[in-house]
Amino acid sequence: MNMEQAKQDLMKLQEQMSAYDHAMGLISYDGETTAPKGTAANRAHALGILSEITYKISTGKETVELLEYLDAHQQDLSDREKRMVYLLIKDIRFMQKIPMEEYVEYQKLIVESQDVWYNAKLNSDFASFEPYLEKMFDYQKRFAQYAAPDMDPYDYWLNEYEAGLCKEKLDAFFGALRQRLVPLIQACGQKPQVSDDCIKGDFPEDKQEALALWLMDTMGLDRQHVGLSTTEHPFTTSLGSHLDERITTHYHRDDVSSSMFSVVHEGGHALYDTGSDEDLAYTVLDGGVSMGIHESQSRFYENILARSKAFVRFLFPKLQNLFPEQMKPYTWQDLYRAVNRVQPSLIRTEADEVTYSLHVMIRYELEKRVMAGEMTVHELPEAWNKLYHESLGVTVPDDRQGVLQDSHWSFGAIGYFPSYALGSAYGAQFLKKMRETVDVDADLEKGDFTRINQWNREHIWHFGSLLTPQEILDRTLEAPFDPNVYLDYLESKCKDVYGI
């Protein structure tokens, strides 16, 4: 092997992988958006075969030899190439430890499991989903043990979603949040209640879609490369490269805020992915580096920007224009208060910023217990309802609004949820830093995202996955990560809305 050829082969390998990713990602996306409802088995068939093929490519002699050669000649590699080799080897080491049959079965299970979850949620029927969820937890435990036999399985997955993360760190992080959030929520609860009447009512779907597209344009998404569809649970996915990005939303006719903030949230993910340097396309460095940094962007746009006073002031006339009758009795201040109302509730994706992290902590707690074998999957609904009652004081009326509400577990994303809270906290510290050079409020009041996006592109997006999450934090924050910045931000918001 010679270095020139090896470098060419490295690029070719990644291009090939990106084509399979495109195909397999699209098959899943199609399943959640367009595909007829009875076709899950047909999709599982194709994905089973394709995942067997990609498994063989990844773990095949040719690939392994190539990467070992490159790894042994690090001195001849650029920083980009070094990082590519590192990430590819990491993936392959994982794959090599999983028996192919289990890997393929798992890929097929994901398709079926999502389908079963979808129907289970519709019918609030946990029993039908339970055997699938059990398998999901089993697979994730087993895969973790294959990959890192000496590591705690849940720690393994936490570290996969955010390099460096573990239960110990998360316990400390959530502990710090809890200490200031619980009294903050109590204090808000003792104040006169804020009304959210202006966002509840009758909002026809076509108007909500027009609003969604306007928001995408406003926040600077390039709709030539970013598409919008509807799904049961909103998500974002890249197809093959950051040049084709899809976000999804879910319209609730009786609540205009749900899809609105979903679109801005997923739009934040899409800005991050599509902000990768052009020449990262079709490499493993294309798109965001970790779920923590990803959520720092999505929740930054959703909350820090879109729920800010300045942006709500800009947004209100658009809502008046689309829903004149509905908005007639209200002012932009009413809208600002409504979208910042602190109110313990049932649904994570619709929770306010202050109670949000409690939703995440509940999922973290439950995942921790099941992964540690301290609790069975069968016990999840009851435990879920109990924790919601204890932490948030709400009574879960059915599993649709309880343990079945999120899609994540249905596709095996166990250990993902903490990144939502972590990302939210990163975001608050990014804001503090951004304010040093960008007049964020002045720009938001004009609906001008140019400078804000430019700052994020420069500090975060354009790197794709070149830097580690920690490197991004270190370079951007120029200070250690401190959850108190996030808590300060939340307290100041509550002060403004509730006068506490």
Place this chain on the structure above:
Amino acid sequence: MNMEQAKQDLMKLQEQMSAYDHAMGLISYDGETTAPKGTAANRAHALGILSEITYKISTGKETVELLEYLDAHQQDLSDREKRMVYLLIKDIRFMQKIPMEEYVEYQKLIVESQDVWYNAKLNSDFASFEPYLEKMFDYQKRFAQYAAPDMDPYDYWLNEYEAGLCKEKLDAFFGALRQRLVPLIQACGQKPQVSDDCIKGDFPEDKQEALALWLMDTMGLDRQHVGLSTTEHPFTTSLGSHLDERITTHYHRDDVSSSMFSVVHEGGHALYDTGSDEDLAYTVLDGGVSMGIHESQSRFYENILARSKAFVRFLFPKLQNLFPEQMKPYTWQDLYRAVNRVQPSLIRTEADEVTYSLHVMIRYELEKRVMAGEMTVHELPEAWNKLYHESLGVTVPDDRQGVLQDSHWSFGAIGYFPSYALGSAYGAQFLKKMRETVDVDADLEKGDFTRINQWNREHIWHFGSLLTPQEILDRTLEAPFDPNVYLDYLESKCKDVYGI
């Protein structure tokens, strides 16, 4: 190699191919339905890589040796296996003769070309599409010459779309049609004009969609496995197997009949594909055998059934229900006459049954000339307009309604159009045969497709691609194919509508 292993490998090869077909078919389908408009290059990238991989699988040593072994041991194969081996070898022999680079470039070109055609049609801008169309004709000529150097290139492609077809046969077929159609059209033209006011007006898209879904249910499509989307040009595609079928339509707000008959047409294709025997899934025998037989089904449902007096009578109350204001002044007889009005026109997909074949003949004539090098692609618009004037007496106002109207050439389907006319004629002869055992009109009047579908399933659908087109015709018709049956059918329709 031993036979048992070889038979297993044969099935595995086909399953693998079906997974790639699923992936690549879906990438194309996504491009026409959901994908953001600026993503064609990203799709071409993925399809280029995947087509290189499938090329290598098809022409690779392993595949060739397997098929040659099976071919040499025909005595040990079932009829199904023999046919599988025959069809696979046929494909591979073709692939082997095409240089891989050209094959891959061509796959990428298709994606770009469809994208360029779409915009060219929107803007009625033939010039932008011309270089792509030129390349398409060049590729098809070259591929035909690679595959069959001793054969006329256009004959090669005609035979690909319908085994056994060639210019000589088509000239005779179209000659026979022309002889009776031209005077028939003239005779209708001399009668008092039929009004189509009842299908023109303002038909909101959501109501048209409700009608489309109702039609799909009525004609017996299983919507758990057959999806409906919208595209510039309606089409049908299977993803991986007949278990996931997609049809598309295009809603014209000012004309309710356009989408209505498109849906029934594409629905006919979908019935044929999804009617394959269950155990043909993931083999090359799954789905319809040829474009001629395919069009015999699509045009059978679209015209012979859906434009029949009996079905229109059943359909009319549904239209009254969906469009009460619009339909108020009319009776089902008005609708029957409107959808059977004989009127030379510009757009093939919206043409009546009688003038339809003339649209096909024009495309046949032009393809013949360009493929023979008697005409350049640059000259196509002028020649198109001239032929429309001569044959149909209509003046083409712009290329959008002229040479750019159909998508077929944009994805290289040259030699496809004649199957529309041929299929229509097959269909009329199928009807004659079906009437021997099924009271078609009585069933249509009740909107009951059970027996009609059963007959088609038994005689045509369930075989998938097991029988050749000629075998299907021979077994089903129990008589030679005779275009006069089709012409008799059309004359009798005109007699009924125009009293001639």
